[in-house]
Amino acid sequence: MREDLIFLNCKFKDRDELLKFMSDKMMESDKVNKTFFDAVRERELKYPTGLNTGEIKVAIPHTDPKHVKSAAIAVATLSNKVEFKNMEDPNENIGVDLVFMLAVADPKSQVPLLVKLMSIFSDKELLKKIKNSKSGNEIKEELENLIKE
Template sequence: MSDGLVTKDLVQVDLEVASTGELFAHMSHMLQEAGYVKESFGDALALREATYPTALPTQPEAMAIPHADAVHILEPFIAPIRLASPIPWHEMGNDDVTHPVRFVFLLGFTKADGHVKVLQDLMIASQDPEFFPRLASAGSAEEYFSAVQSIQG
């Protein structure tokens, strides 16, 4: 998936958080420390998600693809995250509906429409009946990284 955008240091496996707010705080701190985002990223991410939710009702499990505007990004990235337990997440285009989300692909792009191609690739991958089981069964960050790398695009 998107050569160079997914790196092993951004993979989070079985991350323990209770809400999107906790997830965003953890990831924005980590990404800022690693030099991927500006200090403004965390607040921008939370605001964008509140305005434009990003959970997708994929089957057999929903996934979310949160991102902030390009002005908050220093280096482009894709951070693949598997949560220890699903958290409620509002559906993209229908924020009256929530889904339990365990798989998150946090995106950061320096171009305004950079996320569109990744979204398309993830939607295609989610059609594969082995996609979510492969992500779910990864026993380590290394295996999860390999499973994400297998996504075409």
């Protein structure tokens, strides 16, 4: 986890603007290729990543490892909800509060990472704590402890 890939109280007009911002930040950090944004956007249309996790809803946009230079997670807390399609029902829109953009370099690590993230997403109090964090370091420390376990 890198603190420079954690963004607090962001405001975006729509999903594409949010995905572009986060993709650009990952590219600036040399974590992903120039193709990353288009690939994430394209994948999101076919395989939505919005999750109805209760009061605090999340999205986990990601794409194929061929667009990734090295593994990373970018996190954005949103001051206004951004619509994502529901992973479970693509006809339904979900206004998400938190976005965890994944840059997965090794396909074998994707499933274990998603399992760890799902345990985070099922912890309602932790999601609230992340959403209401006042610093990127707070989020970084919370997630590092949980993802390393």
